[in-house]
Every structure is written in C-alpha cells, then in structure tokens.
Amino acid sequence: MGSEASGSKNYVLITADGHAGASIRDYKPYLAKQFHDEFEVWAKDFYDPWADFDKDLADTDDVGLRLGVSSASSAYNWESKERVTILEGQGVVAEVIFPNTVPPFYPSGAVTAPSPTNAEEYRRLWAGVQAHNRWMVDFCNDAPGRRAGLAQVFLTNLDDAIAEVKWAKEQGLAGVIVPADHQCSIVNLYERRLDPFWKACSDYGMPVHRHSAGVGPPETDETGPAAIALGVYETQMFFQRTLPHLMIGGVFERFPELQFVMTETGCAWIPAELNRLDWSVKLGSQKGQIAYPLYHRAVENMTKLPSEHWHKNMHVAPSLAVRKDLDVRYDLGVDRILWGNDYPHHEGSFPYNKLAVRLLFHDIPEDEVRAMTSLNAAKLYGFDLDMLQKVADRVGPSVEEVATPVAPHELPDVSFSHTVGEAVAARRALAA
Secondary structure: OOOOOOOOOOOOEEEEEEEEOOOOHHHHHHOOHHHHHHHHHHHHHOOOOOOOOOOOOOOOOOOOOEOHHHOOOOHHHOOHHHHHHHHHHOOEEEEEEEEOOOOOOOOOOOOOOOOOOOHHHHHHHHHHHHHHHHHHHHHHHOOOOOEEEEEEOOOOOHHHHHHHHHHHHHHOOOEEEOOOOEOOEOOOOOOHHHHHHHHHHHHOOOOEEEEOOOOOOOOOOOOOOHHHHHHHHOHHHHHHOHHHHHHHOOHHHHOOOOOEEEEOOOOOOHHHHHHHHHHHHHHHOOOOOOOHHHHHHHHOOOOOOHHHHHHHHEEEEOOOOOHHHHOOHHHHOHHHEOOOOOEOEOOOOOOOHHHHHHHHHOOOOHHHHHHHHHHHHHHHHOOOHHHHHHHHHHHOOOHHHHOOOOOHHHOOOOOOOHHHHHHHHHHHHHHO
16 A cells, blocks of 8 residues: 655545446447447437436536536546546545446436346346446556456356355456445345355455435326426435344344445535444343344344444545535544545536535544545545555645634535535535
C-alpha cells in the first residue's frame, strides 16, 4: 500500500463511489460472439425508460450531469482521459468504480434494473454483465493505480458467480458487487445456499459490495407516477435489509474474514440498527424471553454480537453524506467509513466536490479526515498511497483548505447535491 500520507501534505482524495460503463455499442466487442445477433436486435430498438426523467433540472446546463437513474447515457461514464482531468479538477486522485450504464440486454441502466427473474432473463443478462466486467478491466487499465473496478455478479447461478469472482481477481479488479433488492426482484443475503459464494469472496480477498439503487419500475400507464415516487421513498427501507440479513443470517460467523461494503447510503441510522440487532441476539438467546422461540435457532450459537461483526467485517461509503452521518463516526469506527462523491451523478458532489469536502470535514481532526478520505480505501482496495500522494500534491486540497469553513456566499443558489444542498437549505432557512 505504501507509507501513509502525513504532515502538511495535500489530502489524497479517493472516492469510494464512482460510476462508469460503456456506451451501448461499445459493449459489443466485449460480448460473447454467440450473442452478437441477439445484441443487434436488442440494440436497434432499445430505449431507456429513465432517459428523459431529469430533463428539467434547474441547477445546471451541463447535459452530462444527470440524476443517477437517468445517467446511463452520459459520456462522463466512458470518456476515460476526460474523466481523469475532471476528477483532478475536483481534487480527486483515485476512485472505486461501480456499474452505471446499460449492459447488453438490460431493460434500463445498471442502477435501476432488477436482477433476472427467470432463466431466459438470466441467460441474456449474465452475458451482458460479463461484457461489462471485461470492459471494466480495460477501463481501469487506462488509468493504472487510480481505478479500482468492481465485478458485477448475480446470485442466481452460484457456479457462474464464483467463476467470475476468480476471473475478476486474476484480472486485477478490486471487489464484487451483488444485486440490490428491488420491488421486482428480492435478493435475500441470509440464504445458506450462498455460502460457497461468500467463501470464494473471502478466500480470494474480494470485498463484497451492495450499492443503493432505484428499487421501483419506471412509470407506465399501469403504475402511474407513484411508481417512481415510491421507488425513491422505499430505497432506504430496501437497502437497510442488508444489515440484518448478514448479521442474523450468521454470514460473518461462518466467514470471519469476509469484508462487506454498503455504498451510497447515509450512515446516521446504523448505530441504532446495530443496537436493535444486538438486543435481538441477546434476548433471542435467552429462554423465557418472548423473542426466544422465534430467534434462538438463528442466534444462540453466535460468538459475536452484530456490533462486533460491524467493526471487523463491514464498511460504509455514505457518498451522499450530510453532516449527521459523520457525527456518528465514533460509534461506527472512523476506520469503517469511506468517503465518496458519487461521480457522475447529479445528487453527488460534482461539480462542488472541494466545497462538499469542506462542508463535511472542516472541523474534524486531520488524522480522521485522512482515514475516511484515503487510508481506509487504500487498505481495503490496495491503492498505492505513495504514488497517489504525488498526484495529490499537484491537485489535492490542502489541510488548510479543507479546515476552512464554508462561508455562505461561497454556496451556489441551488444544488441537487445532498451534501451541498443541505448547506444551501440551511442558509435559506437562516435568511427567512
């Protein structure tokens, strides 16, 4: 990993939540040849139902800056050299990369589509995912040492998933992303059938990720506009299922070296949830407690409480962070938190990244800022901090810059960024 950055050197900003993918046509060379004819038929008539969702955004004229659900067509996803230049302009030197665009045969972008629900969907979508993973290897190799790509898998066919984990490790990818829950396709992580997959990820040292996603279908005449609104409203509810599934499901009891990362979720809710889980385990293990008949077979042989597993096995990348998310850092462990900017999604911090970093970290001790913005990610994904420090010395924010509170006049009039938007709303409330 290299020596840790220290002293007055600029911060090495590593975003633990970037998004990228190829344009539709550029996936074809990475797709297995037996699917090329099917690809041509699919690509000819494909239309992303989310594509025009955010055309009327009020705070930007940048046509490439889109909300996550409608960002699959943005060239920011695949323009490799331009991406490096843009991120450096924001003070960012490296990134962990999640999928974002429309792999072959997908019904919409990777952050809105459910996982396959039948054998024929799986056959086609798995071919598309493999094409994306192979594209990701080349994309990461375009910027050596500065991109940690993640391989996307489904948990439908474990032989396929395990083989892909092995392939991804051999190709230099940094981890694996499993499907998010969706109204159209629930993926239960507690099922014992998944143990061979967890074992493979643990044995290969591949961190497993779950990223928040649009959990509802696009609007149709049948669903009406509530489909989109409820998909947004229920995103956090669906995502929060991850934590009890892993904990009560005993995944870390069976695979104590497995590392799991929850990405693009706030983290202020996690301490209370861990407390609830701890008490569920404690009470569920005690005869005479009302929880015992329902819980005891799952929890009575656990050697660690969920909160203890959290501090050993789990990480969170609250890439849409607001200040309350960092206020719980001592409860969660500073070493468990990974900063992210959600590039190129509009709800992330681009193009106000340096402003967002100051809003979040201006009064936090330097060693903690370094942990959350670089050291934790470097340890988990193997980034070389010595190499990245040389880039950060040229483009990264200084310690003094980050420690400077943001003055009201520095804020934009309006911002869809969660981090910056919170500050804009607070300023507006004070002026009212």
